[in-house]
Amino acid sequence: MEEDKRATILVTNDDGIDAPGLRALVHSLVATNLFKIQVCAPDSEKSAVSHSITWLHPIAAKQVHIDGTTAFAVSGTPADCTSLGVSKALFPTVPDLVVSGINKGSNCGYHIVYSGTVAGAREAFFNGIPAISVSYDWVKGKSNVHDFTLAAQACIPIISAVLVEIKNQSFPQRCFLNIDVPNNAANHKGYKLTKQGNSIVRMGWKQVTSETEERKMSSDMTNIDTETPKDTCTSSVSSEQLLFAREVRGYVLDHEDTDHKSLQEGYITVTPLAALSPAEVDCQAYFREWLQSVTELPSSSAL
Template sequence: MTSVKNRFLPPSFVSNLQDVLKNRKMEETPAAGEESAVAAEAPEVEATAEEKICEEDVKKEEDSRPIVLVTNEDGIEAPGLRCLVEALVGGGRLNVHVCAPESDKSGSGHCVTLRQTLVASSVDIKGSTAYEVSGTPVDCVSLGLSGALFPWKKPALVISGINRGPSCGYHIIYSGTVAAAREALISGVPSIAVSLNWKKAESSDSDFKEAAEVCLPLIYAAVQDIEKDQFPKGCLLNVDIPTCPSANKGFKLTRQSTTRSNSTWQPVTLHRHMAGQYMSKEQSLGIQLAQLSRAASAAGAARRLNSLRKNIEVESVGESGKPDTPNAVKKYFRAEFSEPENGEMGDDLDYTALQEGFITITPLGLTCDAEVDVRTSTACWIKTVIDKDVPTSL
């Protein structure tokens, strides 16, 4: 059983989390599809007035469930998101809505799409209302909370993830997963970002299912405290799950570390660049490429061409591209990132605790103020360079 190793979170929140953990195994829900299978085999009879009232009551009860909005940065087809949605739907406690990028937007940070058309296309994800969007994770959250896509504007909770790879240290700055949760916080909606410490030689897609299961108690406790107005305010919770989720050592409150990944830039040949450019211009080749790799940029267009879906045009303002300059020297590069490297080490830091096997919970705010000692040293420096005759409040 997952345990709570740190009690720096509000006592009521910790208490609710522990209650959910204790009662989790005692709660059993019927397997999905059993009731529908029985109904299919039973003879058709006209529903009585009493039965109709019961059905209406059930619908009302389902509609009254807390709404959660799920998004990610890896794309709507990513196993992390699919396993999370499956777990949330299977629990039966939440009304699940999904608004996620149509393709992989890893490392997009808090990028927003301006002066371009965005398209939201309905996607069939069992038990949820889902849309894929031709934009960034932040676009998805902004659109999802706007009231233009869904019939509501403020869900109980926004959950971003489960990301393929940790979101620790300085990587938080680049993370589209964390940025999506941050966008929700900016809009005044509680949010949680969830990432799995994926390792190439060890991890598999099945680990996402375990990761979803171990973070469910935290999600349930969060929703419960949000309804009671007892959830921590002014921050989002950045949750990182160890490589082997089922063998975790419990939850641990942590601080952001200085861990980072080094980037290297590799030259790309003109032939390779031109081939990619030509493929993107040829629709038929683009569709073939999407069929080979759902993560390709043409995947969304291919699925919309080959299936009947509800499309919603969000914006219809376009801007023409910059024309090529004759005789301009062009060089092409591709960035590659190394595995996270150790920065500052400490038992209370996210990366250290994650490597030790804990599920880390790092509260993140919206402001970027420097530490007190940094502000003090900066003030001293400014005093030495500013004319003494110039009024200053330093």
């Protein structure tokens, strides 16, 4: 039998293995017949868990059927899924590329810190494997499930181009890519290289009377109706406990040429990220002078 020389892509996400965004991405990649696809994704929604990992107990992996792939649903976080998927403990080979998504909701600005989708790609970066996170700017009342397929198809040229760079050993090892697809995916304005901005949804807290009173928050920190988890048990809440749910209090938007602003203008934004964002240059300058003054103060033992 002739050896399969196609590149291997590991797909994960934070919305769960049954999420339409992941299924659209996987089906679009499989349809090209250009790649070998492995899937290792959470068995339930893990939105906004950031880069949390499971440490104190084992995680479970169950094989599931997705046409054209080898797929597992995992009880852990997105970072767990990537870590397990690239470890050779679950699959016999290390993937050439990890793609995390497609997330239901954008991941721009400071929301990148909260995002489990971005964490799925970042974990691959930690392991020295090229990675891409992909999110779609879902807007309630305007978006529909078919838009995930449009978003996936719009990103395949980037995925293919990245794999060419990987094969040529020219893909930068000091970053991974975060891609956001605009709401009107069918009429996007093209790809645009952007930088992470500081846009964020300002959150507050509201006291509620039951666990089902308020809608859940999606991983892009906006209100999206989702089903209440089946294992939610409001009767377990003690009368002595106070319940609080997050609510949106306002928005901080970028006015500079950043990821969020370009996304809202209709571009597919491509933002290189590293493990952590460095402090702004003016902060470096301030603390450089500040630290000099600190070292001149007497030590606590001398007081």
